[in-house]
Amino acid sequence: MGASAGASCPICRKSAGPRPENPVFPFCSPQCKLVDLGRWLDGGYRVPGPPVSSTNDDEALESRGWTDGLGGNLQEEDE
Incomplete structure (x- = not known):
């Protein structure tokens, strides 16, 4: 039996096993997938640990x- 056998949707807890007719696994539906995305974008989920300021990120x-760079893309500096 695989680790995902009997898996449930992390949003609504309905059955959501990996199978060809469920392309949105681990979710049960596209709607639950969008709810999850919305929670990430709104800051509803957080990674544990102390907050990190963007200033510290830039310095590192x-x-x-x-x-x-000018376009906001990280680039390795030429030597």
Whole structure:
């Protein structure tokens, strides 16, 4: 028996096993998948640990030779 046998949707708890007729696994429906996405985007889910400021992130990246560039994409600096 696989780890996902008898799996349930993390949003509504309905049965949501991995099978060809359920392309949105681990969710039971596209609606539950969108609810989950909305919770991530609204900050409803959080990763445990102390908050990290963006200033600390920028400093850490710069100390490793990475820059933000003009387009907001991280790029490795040329030497």
